[in-house]
Amino acid sequence: MNTLLEALRQAVSADRIQVDAELAPYTTFQIGGPADVLILPRSVKELQAIMRVLHSHQVEPFVLGLGSNVLIQDGGMRGVVLCLKELQEEQHRNGTTIIMSAGYTLKEVSEYAQRESLSGLEFAIGIPGSLGGAVFMNAGAYDGEMDQVVTGVDAVDMQGNLHHYNREELQFAYRHSRFHENHEIIVRVTMELQEGNPEDIQNRMDELTEKRESKQPLEHASAGSTFKRPPGYYAGTLIDQTGLKGLSVGPAEVSMKHAGFVVNRGGATANDVLGVIHEVQKRIHAAHGVQLEPEVRILGEAQERTSSVVTVVRAQEVDIPALSKLCADTFRETFSHDNTEEELQAFFDEAYNHDVLKRELEHDESETYLAYVDDVLTGYLKVNWGDAQTEHELENAFEVQRIYVLKAYQGYGVGRALFDKAMRIAESGDFAWAWLGVWEKNYKAQKFYGRYGFEKFSEHQFVVTPDKTDTDWLLKKSLR
C-alpha cells in the first residue's frame, strides 16, 4: 500500500488523496465505514494518470458518484475508491446538444439546460445523483429516463485509455447500462435536447419538485427507492399493503411517508438498514410469494453485529395468536404478585381474546407494534388517539396506552425502541399532547419518561382486586 500511495502522490496532487477516509459523508444514506484510500480527481487527465498507476499495481478501484444509490457496509471498502463528484471541468452547448462532465449533479445539469432554453431534462431535477451515476443507472423519473437524452458517453478504462460510445453501444435498459459489465468510468456525457421556452421548462421542474417533496421522505437520509420494481407490482405499494410502513431496526425504518424508501432517522448503521431490507423481503415473500431485489447497491465489507437486533413492526391480523400470548405473558409478569392465576386467566380471556385484539388492530385511531429481539417476539406497544381517556383534562392528546417488554428481554433496548416509535407516530400527527400512565410504584419507568420530557399532571385509580386499588400517575408531554 505504501508504494502505491507514493506512486499515486506523484501522479496527482496530494490534496486529492485521503487515507482511511470515512465514506458516510460521501453517501446520501450518511452510512458507511472507511475506505483504505479515497481519491477525488478533478480532470480526465488526472483520472487517466491515477488509472495507469492503479493498473501497474493491479488494483481495480471502486467508483462513486454522489453516493445516492449505494449502501456502504459498516466495515468500509478495502483498496481504492474514486469519487467523481469533483470532476466538473466541462459544460458547454452546441446547438441543441449539451456536453457535461460526469461529476455535475443532475440538478446542475437540468438547471443548465433550462438556462440554455433546452427541454428534455426536466424529469431529472430531483434525482440526487451525479451525471455519471445517472448514466450508469439509467436513472429515471416521471416518464423520463437518461436513455431518452444521452447520445454519447466518454469513459476511461482500467488501463487509463479514453473511449467514446455512441447511443447504440450504451445498452440501456431498466436501471442498467453497459458500464455495469465493462467497469469503465464515465467521465463526459453528450445529451441531445429540444429547443424550449425557459419559463415552461422551469414550471415543469417546479411542478416535479413539488410532487417529489410531497411524496418522498426528503427530510431523512436515504438512498431513494430501496427495491427494484418487481414484475407486475410496485415495491412501495406492496410494502404498504403488507402493513410494513414503520418497520424499523434501530434508527433505520421503512418510511411512514413512502413505503418504497428505507430511511436513516439518524445514526443508523448499514447492519440496521440491512436488517430492515431482509425483514421486508422475508415478509413480502411470505405474504405474496414475490422476491424483492434491492435497487440500492450494497457495497463493502460487513461488520459482524456485536449486539442484538431489535426489530419493530406493525401488528397484523396474522399476528393475533402471538400477540395474545405476549399480552398474557407480560401481564402475568407484572401483576401475578397481586393476583391468582385464575383471576389473571379470567382477565386475559375477557381483555385479550382474539375478537378484542382484532378490533384493536382494525381500529383506525390506534396502532399496535410488535418488537422482536433477534427474531424472538419480546414486547409490544399500543398507541391510541381520538378517545383518549384524559380528554376531559387534555385536548387533542395522543396516548401511549401500553408498552410491555418480557422481563427476560429488559435491558436490550426494546422499551426504548418502542417508546421511540410511539413518539415518532405522535410527532407525525397534529397532536398538542402525548400522555401515558405509569404505576405509582414503578420508579424506573417514571425516571425513564421524565428523561424524555414527560411530567406528572394527574392521577388515576384502578381496581386490582375487589378489595384493592392502585394508582397510576398520569404523565404528559407537550408536542407543540
Ligand SMILES: Cc1cc2nc3c(=O)[nH]c(=O)nc-3n(C[C@H](O)[C@H](O)[C@H](O)COP(=O)(O)OP(=O)(O)OC[C@H]3O[C@@H](n4cnc5c(N)ncnc54)[C@H](O)[C@@H]3O)c2cc1C
Ligand atoms: C431521495 C432520493 C431520490 C431518488 N430518486 C430517484 C429517481 O427518481 N429515479 C432514479 O432513477 N433514481 C433515484 N434515486 C437513486 C439515485 O439518485 C440514482 O440511482 C443516481 O443515478 C445515482 O447516482 P450517483 O452519482 O449518486 O451514483 P452512486 O450512488 O455514487 O453510484 C451508483 C452506481 O453507479 C456507479 N457510478 C457512479 N458514477 C459513475 C461513473 N462516473 N462511472 C461509472 N460508474 C459510476 C457506481 O459505481 C455505483 O455502482 C434517488 C435517490 C435518493 C436518495
